[in-house]
Amino acid sequence: MSDTRRMLAEMADPLFADLGPGASEDCDLSRLEELGLPLLLVSEDEGGFGGDWLDALTVFRLAGYHALGIDLPALIVARVAEGERRHELMAFARTAQIAGALDAALALSVGYVNERQQFDRALGKFQAVQQSLASFACEAAAANCAAMGAAQALGRGSAQFEIAAAKLRANRAVEIGTTVAHQVHGAIGFTQEYALHQLTRRLWQWRSEYGNDAFWSRRLGKAVIARGADSFWPDLTARTD
Amino acid sequence: MQTFVTEAVDWPDSAPALREQVCALVVEHGERDPVKRANSWTKADPGFSRKLGEAGLLGMTWPAEYGGHERSQLERYVVIEELLAAGAPVGAHWIADRQSGPLLLRLGNEELKRRWVPAIARGEAFACIGLSEPGSGSDLASVRTSARRDGDGWVISGQKVWTTGAHVSHFMIALVRSEAGSERQQGLSQFVIPMDTPGVTVKPIIDLTGAHEFNEVFFEDVRLPASALLGTEGEGWKQATAELSLERSGPERYLSSMVLFLELVRHAEGKDDPALMEMVGRLAAEAWTLRLMSASVAAKLARGEDPALEATIVKDLGNSYEQAIPQLVQSAIDFDDADAEILRAVCFYLLQVSPSFSLRGGTREIIRGIIARGLGLR
Structure with missing residues (x-):
């Protein structure tokens, strides 16, 4: 696992554990935004996190592991894909969440x-x-x-x-x-x-x-x-x- | 909790060329009958094994000094998955190339290594493993076949059973009790026994399909020199169980019914049948997943790790997959259809042999017990 990915995991893991199933976009979205997570797959040039697909796997899997109440994977995918491609990428996201x-x-x-x-x-x-x-x-x-x-x-x-x-x-x-x-x-x-x-x-x-x-x-x-x-x-x- | 951590497998650059080499060899010398291509790693064809030896595809990772070819573990993995996917008759050399050769290289004395390893790499020496006995199946630590000291050498007495390929093998690596009165895992040693030694008798056991793959092997005061002891006296249990990750996670643990899956795809071609599509999709997804899992264990082994739990998981899932394919095909295909003739023949063959898939190399119950231990339940 690369160093940035390990850092990402060490950041997301305790946060998702803390937010847990009871988290809601109204109350808790700002805590995810502070870490730049909804922009995980947006390139750094465009002001995003610049993550790759293995980074996405890490975050999606942890969202599943902690049964995160906010659909963070959907927020992440919506930033980079639409239509049929969005459907496919969400299938990947749910796969990782199921795994977690x-x-x-x-x-x-x-x-x-x-x-x-x-x-x-x-x-x-x-x-x-x-x-x-x-x-x-x-x-x-x-x-x-x-x-x-x-x-x-x-x-x-x-x-x-x-x-x-x-x-x-x-x-x-x-x-x-x-x-x-x-x-x-x-x-x-x-x-x-x-x-x-x-x-x-x-x-x-x-x-x-x-x-x-x-x-x-x-x-x-x-x-x-x-x-x-x-x-x-x-x-x-x-x-x- | 994550029981199976996968990392990207760094497939060798030489993989495509190796695949081509294997395919060409199989087209020329392999088996054409789809029934005989099923479960092909139990099908012994010494001539085919020698062809592989000539092509440098046996003993691939071993040192050149002992007739090996000093290729990487993953290059070997590419070759064996191609052979199995093509249903090549690799049974004669399978055990020798997979585990007896590596075990001899790791623990054997110079005499044993010189005598057997180069011959295995040439595809001329085949091996069997002496583990099970009439009173000792899954409970392997109860073996009673004995080795007693006799001057400088040893005398072996007792019996092994369910010994795959003993009738085509040149030597056996047997786990026997070398300390009289010892209990369980203590006092066991491994010996290399040439099958032509006086006092060794092989009797066939015919399986339910009428095939002869396994045997009873009797030892009546079989005299061996001191050099026949493999590794360290009394360390047999540790030595025999250390190689199990190699044995449990290879592609032979999920590819035994691949030929039936491929015939199912052929049968479905041009039919536009949604039920067939769903079955093919499900089985294809499973094959893709199992290949990733098996290769991931191979990559860890290549790095010198011992992914024992992961290897055991691959075996359990792989065996269930190999067994599910004939069950699913039978449930879905009308075998009275004229165009289902090949499918029917392969399916009925696999239905009959598939019970062995979750028995050989550790029963499903033993395997799941090992997984449970890995989970911290025992």
Whole structure:
């Protein structure tokens, strides 16, 4: 990670944690503006932050991790794109937010099962619970890798294939992630008082926004089929070579 | 919490040329039948392995002194992903090139290295791994096959089972109990056992498709010289488990059913069927993601890190993907259609072999237990 990106993360992380799900544009937008965050992708020449797509990934992911109440990714993207391109870039943003929120929900779940005692031992000591959380960790890892892959592809070009693939993969991760997170939490995870729903309700929302599974899988599948079976693998490797 | 941190993989400049070289070789000497191209890293073709050896595509990262080609880890990764995506019959040399060679180079004495490593790089020596025993499957620390000292040398007695490729291999690297009365992970050592040593007997186990890939291997007072001990006496457990990241995250963990996916795409060409588009899209997205994950682990290994948790995650997701492809294809395609003949044949073959995908190299349950430990649950 570059030094500027690390600084960006160290700046955004505590701020987003402090603002949290309760933040609103009316009350808290100025704190994001003080750091220049809505202008993250606007070039320095035009008075912006001059960030790249990996910087965007960092900020979007942290916005998801802390379930930030302000839709900062939408503010950032609106400054640099419109129409169809805006829709694609927002799909990338939601992918990164899903990745962050899944990691946060996983951390909450692991923390909870290590603490909660039943049958005289921590829930996390039960193999059934361990196996469920391992599946969740795999899905969270896949969503994070997909988001990273899309960010890298955006650094190289238009990234239409990668954004489609990444949003689709992240959407699918929402299913196991939210299911396991709630299951291991038991009833407390179902309350308004406990923080899990701030993550899971957003995850369900983000799965639908800017292209659900059907939307992206149809678009991606159509493109792959049009290129033909013999082009799939050479196309895939040419994207990174 | 972030269990899988990816960084940009710095793909080698030579990648496109290597891909071309592999493709040309596969077109000339590879397998054409799509059924035989499925799960191709278990398909042994010694002739094909020798062709790869001649082309300098085995032992790619090893020192020239031992017949290697001193290429980078990622150059090797490019070659193996191309071979697997093309369904090339790489089973004969797969284990030797992936782990036995590197293990010998890391821990072997000079005699072992000289004897085996250059021959592996030429595609002439193949290896098998002696881990499982009749009473020791997932619980590997319960191995009972023994090595006892006999003068300067050793005598091996016991039995291994589910040994892939023992019948085409020239040597086995076996994990055995070298200290009588020792418990669990203690007192284990690794030995290099030439398969033509008197007292070694290989018996085939035929799998449910009728294929012969794995075996029982019996050791009846098999005498070995002192030089057959690999690494340090008593350190066998640590030595055997240290190589698992290499074994768990390679492209063979997600590409075993790739040929079926490609046949599905071919089947969908010109049909304009939205259901097929959705299935192809979903499976393409997963392949793209898994390739990134697997390559990202390879890049970390190349830097000398041990991304054990990430490697294990790749195996679990990859195996589930390989198993999902035949299930999804069967659920969606009418196999009575005349134009689905190839798809049907590949699919039925993979349905039958795919249970092994989440057994070999650590069962799904063991793998998820390791992930749980990585999460801090055990």
